[in-house]
Amino acid sequence: MTRSAIVSSRGTGIAMKENNVVVCLLLAAVLFDLTSCTFLGGTISWRENRMKIRYIYRMNFDLGTGPCGSGCSATDIGSKTVTGRPFSDTYWTCSVGCLNNVTGSDLNYVVTAVGDNPDWEQGENIFQQRMTDTMFTMSLTIPATLTNGNRITLSTTIDTRVRNDTQGINSSPVAALPPYTGIPFGCVSNVTLPVMDPDGDVVKCRWTNSSECGQGCNELPEAYLDENSCSIYLNATSSKGYTAGHRYRVSVTVEDFPRFPIKLASKVLLPNQPINSIPLQFHINVVPSSTHCKPSITFDKKNFPDNSVASYSFMDFHNHVDFVFPIYISSTRPNTTFVQSFPQMVTTTTSKNHSGNRHYLEVYSKWRPLPQQLGENILCVWGKDHDGVTSRKHCIIGLIADSNECISRPCHGSATCLNLYMKYACSCPPGFRGGNCQEKITCAENPCLNNGSCSFNSTFSCHCNKGFMGNFCQYEKQPCSSFPCKNGGRCSSSRGSYKCMCHTNFLGQNCETFDACHSTPCLNNGTCKNLNGSFVCQCPPGWKGTDCSQDLNECAQSTSMCSNGGTCINHIGSFVCHCKSGWTGNSCTQDIDECSHYSPCHNNGTCRNTPGSFSCTCHKGWMGANCQLSSHLVMNDVNEKEKSLFPLPLLYILAGIILGCLLLGICIYLIFKRYRAKIQPKLKDCHSVESNRRDSKDLQSKSNKNLQRAKAKAKLKPKVKGRVVRQSLEF
Template sequence: MDTGNYCLGVILLFLWLSGPVCANNDIFLGGTVNWRSLGGGKTRFMYRSTWVRGHGPCGVGCSNTSIGKLTSGGTPFDTTFWQTTSSHGHVIDLNYVTTTISSNWEQGERVFNVSFATNSKFQLKLYTNSVTWVVSVNGAGGSNVVMETSVDTGMRNDTKEPNASPIAALPPYIGVSFGCLVTLSLPITEPDHDVLGCRLAHQTECGSGCTNLPQVYIDKSVCTITVNATADRGYSPGQTYRLALVVEDFPRFPILMGRQIKLPTDPLSRVPLQFTITVTKSPSCVSTVQFATPTLPDELRASYSMFPQPFVFASYLTVPTAGGTDFLTSLPAGMTSQRLNDDQKRQNVTRLYLTWQPERRQMGDNLACVWGKDRFGTTTSQRCVNALISDTDECRSSPCQGGGTCINLYHRFMCDCPPGLMPPLCSTHVTCADQPCLNNATCTDINSSFVCNCPKGFFGDRCRRERNLCQSFPCLNGGTCHSHHGTFTCTCPIHFSGVTCQQKGTISKKNGSNQNLTITVDNVVHQQPWIILASVLSGVLGAALLGSCCIWGLSKFWPRTKGAVGTTSDDKNAAKDSNRWSDKSSQPEQDSLRPGSYRPSSISSPIGHPAPFNTLTPIDIGGLAPPKYSNIYSSSLADPLMHRCGKV
């Protein structure tokens, strides 16, 4: 098969996780879609979706014998369609080739092509009232299913390839323990090694499936989610909550995409990421099962040259005596799994053996992820392999200079450079002409480098990181925290008030004004929750003293009555946090951005087999030359980073 000039991957993604089974037979749990430009105005999409087992396209009789078969689920699966804004027509229905079956869910994958005549920008969209979201803590999730991504296949001048969006994989279930602080790292990779960013989805981006978590902290620059699943933060054990995010990718330096300048603050793609979190009743904050050696590390990139031998890897889990251990997987189509005894004869370890013979249509980035789940339902962190199918590892020649780290990408590489140096080879110094300072910071050239003077609320060598006081979860009693440039406010639920919603009872609002206060951090040490807690306690103590004085004064004039004077007890939860946090470490103030692709842990065996040397000839793009800009990152076609996929 001729891949055309470009072999890329992109993800539109969201995932609704296993929850209570509704009476409605059409319970949509989620899906992923990646696309590759085929050239000639065509794009190939591959979507992966998940449903409650027996309620999705696989049907009531869904079993292991269904794996590898194309479903025909009937209504609404063959009457609900993907569509694009460019063609305004139906593209493909919701049936798929079944890939994974478990006790609670089913998952599948399907490929379809979309043609666009002149415009490389369009949206792929699933919008329907025919299927219902999974039930969550607030009742039915609703039937307004919205799944949408912005696709822009414009040619980039830094990679000489069409733009690609993030690729991700998620399990059909995530379980966190009640009373614990848990941070979830999302398995997301970026084929162009752009900078990733995550945010909460707006109402128009998630329909009836928007976030209903009582409190959640999202580190936008590294795409992690922190949940403080305690009662004073509004969580209840045994409940399922929704979370709707949007994942975006940003160029590291100014580039041209088509004839348009894209700055490091301009998102190149917008993809949804939606899933649910179930709060379990586990006695431990950490899952009672853990990955064991020789399980591969997470964030592994592996080149595979499509030799006749299959792509093989395994994961190992410890098995407690109580039992109930299970593997959760999100796999490409055609990958099969077997649960076997430990090949090292360990009695307390079980393994999951995965094999895969990729097809030519799967060339490029393919994420395969495995999680562990204990008998309480608490899940482990993931172990993911990004298999680069029909690829060689260009990092073997150690091309990066200046202390840069080589990132193996599909049919090319990228150098992850130290501060002050820039791609492709980390041989060029960054100056203010490259517009390195973000968020309205001022830039000053110093010798062959630069210094950014960050505005209030931002930090890092390029001022990309934002101080977020919501990370310390200051809002109590189910209050919602809002952070903005080093300040925060709490939106309190009914019957609670105060700066951190610590007071029971509402405060009367004069002229309808909002009484929530804003706390600044000009003189507050970053990420020290005890300082905020001390401020709150001092305020509560002051109010208590003032109230005591008032009561004493009134007692001089008020007639005495029998019995004790009634007092209102303070909220005891305002003075303490959960002692079951799984991670109490604070994050250093550095510009440690989540890289847009996994770390270059490239190996040849047993994951893949050494590929023969390929001579790849650069292909002339042709057409009009883009305008010249001195501050636009560009590379020569002669650079080894820029070679083409060619024919395989």
């Protein structure tokens, strides 16, 4: 038994890549129960084989619900399933571009692996078709009974035109199918997809659109896909919509791009134009983890590098020599296991040991390839800890029945030789191109992408615009991969910069500020402004209060709201001025120019505007406020009126009445004067008699009072009575 040598390694940075786009996926997450979903994902690849198209597909199902049947176990690995409906009547078919009805294989396959916790099964099948069409699409629609009601589609595009750089038909990208992927809840994780290209083209990944994958293609609440490295970045937290214990469907389209301009027949393809595409669908499980986001699994240094290429020679194939590849896994925790995606006919044994606090697991795999497996095959392993968290991938690319063309060192200078199936490709250093990197690139060829500028000094150099990088400005920066958006904000990037689309109640460049204005607290068209977690309302005229809900009485607030004697009347949210004649405007401040608006002066009178009024200067012969009266007519009219009101006979009568009244008054006065002179002496005599009478009464009254006093004294002093009497008499 011999093992073929590993002649090259192919990481993500070997081939030139471009358009490093980070795409933000925001779709409603429909969470599937772990026991109800059966179809877990699949992929398909193809290549030309002796004027036929050879297809290889892999699929995942919940254990016991796929073609393997309800009693599926590890003993079924290597067996071909013959399950009936719906697996036997669901076919790969040509959906676009075929002249005839082209049908491929059904869903039955050879079981290649089974796993537990959760239980799953994976299988692979190979079928071929004649090349009857040039450009077409092969599709497989999974029945709704296997996908919880969704109709999931897998599609691949095929172009059989000959490439001018390889002088052969293009081969599609190839992907291994992760049967189970687990990431820790509450942590930022990176899932790198296991993809490669048989022609040495640049491989890129993008989110699949609904026209390619059907219903429910992607269920991730939020994730970012680095198209150039085919890496998915996830922040599996509740704020991003993730729930521990749930799994989410992922659908990605893998495309190959030429490293430099090529021709497919007569059509020129540039480095930013895809050649073909394949699907890659799987599930990501979010699991509670006790490692606090620290990975517990690593791959030992004695492993071959990830994505190493191994040539399994035609002699080894002819002599039925096993293709052997061990994988060494190291962990800080016990009970570490693994999951794998292998082609048919691979058998695996494991051994465990530990040293100190390290636990080691060796996965020893042997493979005796089948004739229909000639060409590129990808074999991948992932470590899996006790919580269900999986490690990064570790893959080997096996070239079956191949010779290592890179042994002869065909690439010029410092170019890197890529060993491919029955051929090689050179990864050129900056400034060179060609099959062996023998040609210098000049600025005349416009090598700089994304509007980069070129300069030449023995070799070309690209000066990239903001947001791009790389030798050809082919990579776009990916700021969203660091999850800059806080509080559930969604990140989208363009030309190296990013923008956060914030959730309810948050704003700011990174959604870091609480948006108190989101609930629109300001009424009546008030303007809300955030203020340190609170808000302040700027009210429009006519309103006041913290939320602009109170009417402002402008008429009471100021007596000068209406000018020039206008009357202010308050309304809800406003006020109205009723202006006096001659004034207008909201506040009665605008003088009405009666002269220009109304022409009030008649008969060619001259109008002069005055504040709030006007005056007319009339021409000769006219008078009145508006020069509307003729002065001659007015004077004649006055004379006629005087004549009609006071006729001459009436004036004589009035003069006679006045004179008679005057004479009568004089006569009455003279008569009254004679009468008063006659009665004046008699009135004097009457006054004299009345005066004497009043004097006699007064004397008698005094005498009576004195007599009463004397009698009162006599009663008090009887012994001197005679004296008292005398005194009184004398008195």
